[in-house]
Amino acid sequence: MDRTELADFLRRRRARLDPSDVGLTAGARRRTPGLRREEVAQLTGMSTDYYTRLEQARGSRPSRQMLSALARALRLSEDERDHLFHLAGEEPPRETQGSSLHVRPGLLMVLDRLYDAPAQVMSDWGEVLAQNAMAVALAGEAEPGRNIIHRYFTDPRTRELFPPEDREEHARTHAAQLRAVLAARPQDPGPAGLVAELLDRSAEFAALWEQHEVAVRRSAVKRFVHPVVGLLELDCEVLAVPGQGQVLVVHSARPGTEAHERLALLRVVGLQDLTVSR
Structure with missing residues (x-):
């Protein structure tokens, strides 16, 4: 993990965003351009103290989930997201068969x-x-x-x-949606892993899965x-x-x-x- 480069990258990406870019109101006049640290922390679900330590090159390595949240909060392109992961010492997510967890x-x-x-x-x-x-x-x-x-x-x-009267239909729709996605992308580990776990943990899901609705x-x-x-x-x-x-x-x-x-x-x-x- 390159803490110094990571800190610099986060600061510069934060400075280029206006509150309106991320759905926030500007509020009182700002002395410096960009989002405040507490606003980035709010958007990612991390504490302001932890995010501040990242920008000061003092933070521990963020989890992969937190890196993905930072990429979304800072409106990073896919190339910038990959760079963020590399600076944190992580391999960037590799999407398979059209399934992407990065939001443009x-x-x-x-x-x-x-x-x-x-x-x-x-x-x-x-x-x-x-x-x-x-x-x-x-x-x-x-x-x-x-x-x-x-x-x-x-x-x-x-x-x-x-x-209560709508819940059974929601369950059927969820199972049928997963069946369609898995058939379209059988090698995608995301939906395949979810189906395997639900078959193991939920008798209701297993019964619906057997009906093969799509x-x-x-x-x-x-x-x-x-x-x-x-x-x-x-x-x-x-x-x-x-x-x-x-x-x-x-x-x-x-x-x-x-x-x-x-x-x-x-x-x-x-x-x-x-x-x-x-």
């Missing part, structure tokens, strides 16, 4: 502009790669490496986000149960990212509906909660 800076910019609609970038096999603030307000913040399909079948709390995630109407604003019936648009094995998922409510009013309330309440917690 341009796509992250689109995500940040969707300030009034919950949106997130995911791999087609369920890895949450990036969220906007509204997605966090709706469903909670995803820790690095979180896979929504894995959690749906292994963590009962995940299902509380949906009405479905690619597409646009739909989804219902969410939020603890503050209540039931939200939202239009879910799924936009594929060509050649990346990724999708941009955007939820919206039709104007004039009760869900539209509740989504507006969620923006106020949810973003206030984020401000307080951070």
Whole structure:
């Protein structure tokens, strides 16, 4: 690990970004250009103290998950991401057969502009790669490496986000989506490993897998149960990212509906909660 070069690279990449580039408000006038250290820490889910030590060439080696989070927060290109990994003494991720866990800076910019609609970038096999603030307000913040399909079948709390009568259909859709992805990319270790683990850990998933249903995630109407604003019936648009094995998922409510009013309330309440917690 080259701490000195890593520190310099992080400082320079941070200085080239404006808060608006990453979906943050500028706030009070800034004495120096770029993001503040605490803002980078917020975007990556690490402590400000740890990030500061990285920029001061005093930090311990970041994990691979944290390096990926830094690459997204600093809007690094794939070449810059690989450079970041090399400086930290790690081999960069090698994507296989079109499955990429790196989100392009341009796509992250689109995500940040969707300030009034919950949106997130995911791999087609369920890895949450990036969220906007509204997605966090709706469903909670995803820790690095979180896979929504894995959690749906292994963590009962995940299902509380949906009405009880909808949960069986969500399970079937998740299994059918994984079946389609695995058939398209049988050598991709990500979805193959997820299927193997779920077959071992979840009898429900194993039973659904035996049915051999296949479905690619597409646009739909989804219902969410939020603890503050209540039931939200939202239009879910799924936009594929060509050649990346990724999708941009955007939820919206039709104007004039009760869900539209509740989504507006969620923006106020949810973003206030984020401000307080951070």
